[in-house]
Amino acid sequence: MCQLPMSRREWLKLASMFTVAGAAPLLSALNARAATEPDAPVRIGYLPITDATPLLVAHNNGYFEAAGLNAEKPTLLRSWAQLVEAFLSGQVNVVHLLAPMTVWARYGGHAPAKVVAWNHVNGSALTVAPEINSLADLGGKTLAVPFWYSIHNVVVQDMLRAQQLTPVLKKEGDLRPNEVRLIVMAPSDMPPALASKQIAGFIVAEPFNAAAEGLKVGKVLRFTGDVWKNHACCVVFMHERDLTERAVWSQQVVDAVVKAQVWTRAHPTDAAQLLSKSGQNHYTPHAADLLTRVLAPSADDEGRYLADRAIVHADWHAKRIDFQPYPYPAYTEELVKRLKTTQLEGNASFLRDLDPAFAARDLVDDRFVKKSIDAEGGMKTFGLAEGFSRKETILV
DSSP: OOOOEEEEEEEHHHHHTSSSHHHHHHHHHHHHHHHHTTTTOBBBOOOOSSSGGGHHHHHHHHHHHTTEEEEEEEEEEESSHHHHHHHTSSSSSSSEEHHHHHHIIIIISSOOEEEEEEOOEEEEEEEEEETOOOOOTTTTTTEEESSSSHHHHHHHHHHHHHHTTEOOOOOOOOOOTTEEEEEEEGGGGHHHHHTTSSOOEEETTTTHHHHHHHHHHHHHEEEEEEEEEOOBEEEEEEEEHHHHOHHHHHHHHHHHHHHHHHHHHHHHHHHHHHTTSTTTTTSSOOHHHHHHHHSSSOHHHHHHHHHHHHHHHHGGOOSSSSOOOOOOHHHHHHHHHHHOOOOOOOOOOGGGTTHHHHHHHBBOOOHHHHHHHHTTTTTTTTTSSSHHHHHHHHOO
């Protein structure tokens, strides 16, 4: 059964952490830990989704050790609230977080942490019940998102408004024909909830879209990377204390993550195997063949998705999931702008006066990733033009 109350409690717990009062005891624990363990090893915290791929590949392939670092086995956590709590308190020091969540953490909760790299691009989709054939069919129905501060929530609200549909966050009562109720739900609960008709669809990271397809309980209506070209979903978040006081260590961490992205792009099938429940380290509970559908999709898939219009912009040549580490400032600016017009539960007043250009400079520390990219042969290694600027392409 879909566990909606658990997701609600998770949201409230995380919302409390991103307040001055709620964060204080966690940050106190962080400071105490840093004082007693100034040379802490790499401690990765992650959720069992494909967003964590580079962090897990870097550990599996020994890239941290090759850089001279001591790295513990990554810690699997079951919710964003658990992940944030572990990070803010210093139990883990390298995490992947939803890009909008880092905006909330730094400016809503004053967390002393920064984005150092992108973890992956694309890798998400809007999946719906078999009888849903268009966005218009979602009127009067309920969609699930993984978190309010997620690229999924931002993109799906843009998509709904473009179809004259109104996203609403109210929890009960009848919906008007032009309204779509949005609820927060744990990703693992989404396919079962779709199968039992508790929701009409969900928008989330892989492999849950592929899982719904495999179970034949849902179909991909649109890939998010076909709406916002090569958007970041999860990013690498690290403590500001480490970035300033352990700069060499931080550089080595980012070097390992970037090296893992290069390897994953070249070995997607192997990456699917090592991430799976049958892999040596059992990083995720997912089967290798399910992860392969995401990381190394069949060549026939593109034609099917073009026919179904899950992919509209064939000329973008967007991969189902891809890996490139550079955090383009234009993306952060556009993300902040769109968050200002996105319905969000809780106190989002911090967004009102947040300057997008300032956030792009302040939230992100790209010193390390630029050096890492250069060491791997430059942006061309990731199939990108040289340089660290781009124009955001968003076509709903």
